[in-house]
Amino acid sequence: MTATTVVRKVHTVTSVTRAIHLKGKEKPPRGAFGLMLPGLIAVALLALAPLFIVARNSFAVADNYGGITGGFTLDNYAKLLDPVYSKTFLFSIGLALLNTVICLVIGYLTSYYIVSRPEGKQGFLLLLVIIPFWTDFLVRTFAWITILGSGGPLAGVLGIFGISGFSLIPSNVAVFLGLLYSFLPTAIFPIYASMRSIDGSLKEAATDLGCSWWGVHRRVILPLSKPGILGAALLTFIPTMGVFVIPVLLGGGKDPLIGNVIVTLYTEFRNQPMGAAVSMVLLVLMFISMALIGLALRKPKPKGA
Amino acid sequence: MDKLVNGIARGVFVFLYIPIVAVIVYSFNASGSSSNFEGLSLKWYAELFQDGQLLSTLRTSAIVAVITATVATAIAVMFALGSARYRGRGKGLYLAAIALPLIVPEIVLGVALLSVFSSAKIPLGVPTLVLGHLIVALPLATLVVISAAAMLDPSLPEAATDLGCTPWQTFTKVYLPLLRPSVIAAWLLSFTTSFSNIVMSTFLSGVGSTTLPLKIYSSLKTGITPSINALGALLILLTLVIVLTVGVNQMRRILVDSRS
Numbered sequence: 255m256t257a258t259t260v261v262r263k264v265h266t267v268t269s270v271t272r273a274i275h276l277k278g279k280e281k282p283p284r285g286a287f288g289l290m291l292p293g294l295i296a297v298a299l300l301a302l303a304p305l306f307i308v309a310r311n312s313f314a315v316a317d318n319y320g321g322i323t324g325g326f327t328l329d330n331y332a333k334l335l336d337p338v339y340s341k342t343f344l345f346s347i348g349l350a351l352l353n354t355v356i357c358l359v360i361g362y363l364t365s366y367y368i369v370s371r372p373e374g375k376q377g378f379l380l381l382l383v384i385i386p387f388w389t390d391f392l393v394r395t396f397a398w399i400t401i402l403g404s405g406g407p408l409a410g411v412l413g414i415f416g417i418s419g420f421s422l423i424p425s426n427v428a429v430f431l432g433l434l435y436s437f438l439p440t441a442i443f444p445i446y447a448s449m450r451s452i453d454g455s456l457k458e459a460a461t462d463l464g465c466s467w468w469g470v471h472r473r474v475i476l477p478l479s480k481p482g483i484l485g486a487a488l489l490t491f492i493p494t495m496g497v498f499v500i501p502v503l504l505g506g507g508k509d510p511l512i513g514n515v516i517v518t519l520y521t522e523f524r525n526q527p528m529g530a531a532v533s534m535v536l537l538v539l540m541f542i543s544m545a546l547i548g549l550a551l552r553k554p555k556p557k558g559a
Numbered sequence: 560m561d562k563l564v565n566g567i568a569r570g571v572f573v574f575l576y577i578p579i580v581a582v583i584v585y586s587f588n589a590s591g592s593s594s595n596f597e598g599l600s601l602k603w604y605a606e607l608f609q610d611g612q613l614l615s616t617l618r619t620s621a622i623v624a625v626i627t628a629t630v631a632t633a634i635a636v637m638f639a640l641g642s643a644r645y646r647g648r649g650k651g652l653y654l655a656a657i658a659l660p661l662i663v664p665e666i667v668l669g670v671a672l673l674s675v676f677s678s679a680k681i682p683l684g685v686p687t688l689v690l691g692h693l694i695v696a697l698p699l700a701t702l703v704v705i706s707a708a709a710m711l712d713p714s715l716p717e718a719a720t721d722l723g724c725t726p727w728q729t730f731t732k733v734y735l736p737l738l739r740p741s742v743i744a745a746w747l748l749s750f751t752t753s754f755s756n757i758v759m760s761t762f763l764s765g766v767g768s769t770t771l772p773l774k775i776y777s778s779l780k781t782g783i784t785p786s787i788n789a790l791g792a793l794l795i796l797l798t799l800v801i802v803l804t805v806g807v808n809q810m811r812r813i814l815v816d817s818r819s
Contacts, residue, residue, distance in 0.1 A: 285726075289641025292634045293657050293701060300694040301660050304671030311674055322678065360571060367568030370561070377807045379572075384810050386575045388748075389798045390755040392775050393791040397578030399783050400585055407581065435578065438571070447815040467560035488662075496664040499757060503779055513666050517761060520670050530674070533667045540664065 305537070311530035322526055330531035339515065343535065346512045350494035353433045357490045358483055360434075361441035365482075366475065368442075369449045380446070387439035395432055395503055402428050402504075424506025432500040437493070441486040448482025449475065484547045492540045512536055579795055586788040603789035610786070613774060620754050620771040623685055627692040628700075628749035635700035635745050639708040640734060644716070654705075661698045668694060669762040676763070683765030691759035696749035703748060703813050707741035744805040744813070751801055755794070 315325035334340065368379045386394065400406050404421035412420045422428045452475060460470045476483075498513035507514070512532060519529035589600035607613065638657060642650065660668060672691050676683060711734075719729040735742070757772040764770055775787065802810065 286641045286645040287647065289637045290645065290653055291641075293638035293697065294653060296634060296693065296697055297656050297659055300672065300690055301663065301668060302656075304668070304675045305663070307674050307678070308667065308671045360567070363564050364568045364571045367564055377811065380811055380815070381802070381807050382572055382575065384807075384814065385798060385802055386579060387814075388751060388802055389579065390772070390791070390794040392755070392757060392772050392779070393582060393794050394578055396775075396779050396783060396787065396791065397582045399779070400788065401577060401581050403783070435574070438575070443814045450815070492664055496666040496758075498666070498761075499776060503776075516666055516670060520673060520762060526674065526677075529670055533670050536664050537667055540662070544662075 308530045308533050308537075311527055312534045314527045314530070316525055316527045319524065321524075330527045333528065334531060334535065339532070342510055342512060342515055345509055346495045347539075349430070349433070349511065350491050353430070353437060353494045354487055354491040356434060357437050357441040358445075358486055360438060361445050361486055362476075362479070362483065364438075364442050365446040365449050365479075366471075368446055369452075383439045383442050386435075387443075391436065392499065394436060395500055398428060398432050398435070398504055399423050402431070423504060424508065426505055426509060428504035429501055429509070432504045433494055433497065436497070436500070437490045440489050440493075444482040444485035444489065445479055446482070448479035448485075452478045481551060484550055488543060488547055491543055492536070495539070496536060582788050582791040582795060585785065586792040588785060588788075603786040604793075606786045607789055607793075613771075613790075616769050616771045616774040619685065619688075619768055623688045623692060623770065624750045624753040626685075626689050627696055627753040628746045630689070631693055631696040631700040631749040632704075632742060632746045634697060635704045635749075636738065636742060638701050639704035639738075640730075642705060643708040643711065644713065657701050658698050660694050665695060665758045669759045672759075673762040683763055684768045687763045687765070688760060688768060688770065691763040692753035692756055695756065695759060696752045699752060700745035700749045703745040703809075704738060704741050706812055706816065707738055711737060740806070740809060744809050747801045747805055748813075751798065754797075 311322055312330055313326050313328070314322045315327050315329075317323045334343075364383075368376055368383075371379060402408055402422035404419065404423070406421075408422070409420040456474050456478075457470055460474045465473060495511055496513040496516075497511055498517045501507060501509060501511050501514055510518075512535065516529055516532050516536075519525050519532060523529075586603055587599045587601070588597065589602070590597035642654065645653075669691060672687070672694070675681075676687050681687060715733055716726075716729050719733045720726075724732060755772055756770070757776060760770045760773050764773060775790065778784070778787065805813075
């Protein structure tokens with residue numbers, strides 16, 4: 255293949271060129287910024303500018319059809335205090351917190367398990383986490399309808415014990431299981447990444463110094479995997495509140511999350527200013543949690559190892 | 560304690576595969592209801608391929624995903640090569656900017672784009688779907704290529720020029736062969752991101768541009784059918800093929816190493 259020969263040739267010349275160029279003054283590579291430009295323009299036009307428009311719309315007055323008429327009002331935010339919305343916010347935050355905490359605990363234990371295996375086996379275990387992670391979100395969700403629903407395998411097992419007509423669809427238990435299932439792999443990756451960079455001899459040293467299992471975790475592994483744990487928290491907490499498919503399919507839409515409210519306001523009620531205000535709440539919650547995580551990472555407790 | 564952790568972790572792996580196994584098993588169930596198993600059958604798969612509506616949404620999803628993946632990968636490769644060579648100020652800021660759509664809740668990005676399109680009176684359809692999917696696929700594709708491009712020797716372009724390569728030849732004969740695994744990975748992962756996207760599509764699809772996930776979602780609202788399990792099993796197979804093509808080592812670099 256010509257390409258491979260060129261690559262090989264270029265590699266040999268590379269070392270020579272570098273030696274020559276290192277002597278002369280370093281020339282800044284041309285066109286580097288130009289190459290980054292399409293990506294930056296895409297983000298500016300398709301993410302940043304639209305987000306500013308949402309922020310603007312959240313203060314806009316709605317016409318009778320829910321369109322934007324301009325103007326400036328705080329009414330959209332005032333309406334969020336209505337129990338219809340505030341109840342959803344509290345429920346979403348509560349469920350997202352619960353999901354995050356459980357994902358972190360299970361994610362931590364699973365990551366610790368993977369890290370403790372021999373290097374060769376770690377790749378395989380990681381693959382086992384990667385496959386569900388990339389599996390279609392809807393497939394991962396509707397599988398639970400079959401498993402937990404009436405006539406499913408769980409109902410079948412309970413039927414043997416004389417419990418008939420069992421179904422967890424729709425229920426909040428099913429919603430919770432669906433959320434846990436969706437976000438667990440997301441939580442495992444960053445925690446595993448942090449744990450993998452911990453020097454294995456630290457654990458041995460701590461054990462030799464008389465640390466119990468709990469002591470090793472509390473004083474060594476937990477503090478050192480903090481960046482990964484906090485990263486996992488960020489990747490779980492905010493996205494959980496934006497989910498709308500799971501509450502509809504597994505919960506029957508009885509207890510909506512913030513995501514459901516946004517979808518309903520935009521696609522059914524066509525009330526764009528209200529939808530924008532609810533979206534801003536999600537965005538503000540995201541900034542708050544990012545700030546809190548930034549703060550937590552800045553002050554590492556010195557009582558670690 | 561370690562024994563308890565091992566037990567929990569094994570339980571987690573079982574938990575992760577219960578739904579996947581359930582979908583595959585029930586897709587072969589000859590009986591129409593999930594309560595009884597009447598032997599193996601491929602009839603639900605056959606039913607899928609006779610559903611004209613379903614096939615047309617599959618076509619829409621495939622078209623959108625191919626365009627999205629190609630554009631996202633092209634932009635990602637340019638960005639990665641640019642950032643590997645960039646020595647000026649603000650590099651951290653540019654990298655943060657490209658990763659921004661990963662952190663902002665997707666649903667907010669979706670309504671944000673919908674607001675733009677509706678105020679600019681742009682009709683919703685395949686182009687708006689592509690733009691929406693592009694912004695969620697781009698950060699991912701970029702991270703994939705960046706981690707590979709950063710490992711390349713920075714004096715490669717000069718060496719290639721000394722050998723008489725034009726900038727385009729440097730790209731096609733030096734960079735592209737070296738980056739090929741990560742370019743393929745970026746394309747495949749962008750493709751699945753777009754193909755399985757439901758959040759962006761909820762807001763950005765128009766009449767006649769219903770995607771496959773939207774069609775699955777709306778039919779699930781009325782109840783689950785055995786043919787949906789067959790479709791799910793095929794999508795699981797697609798995931799498996801993509802994950803194995805990208806390879807464990809590269810996956811690990813993308814999902815684990817880029818975070819530490």
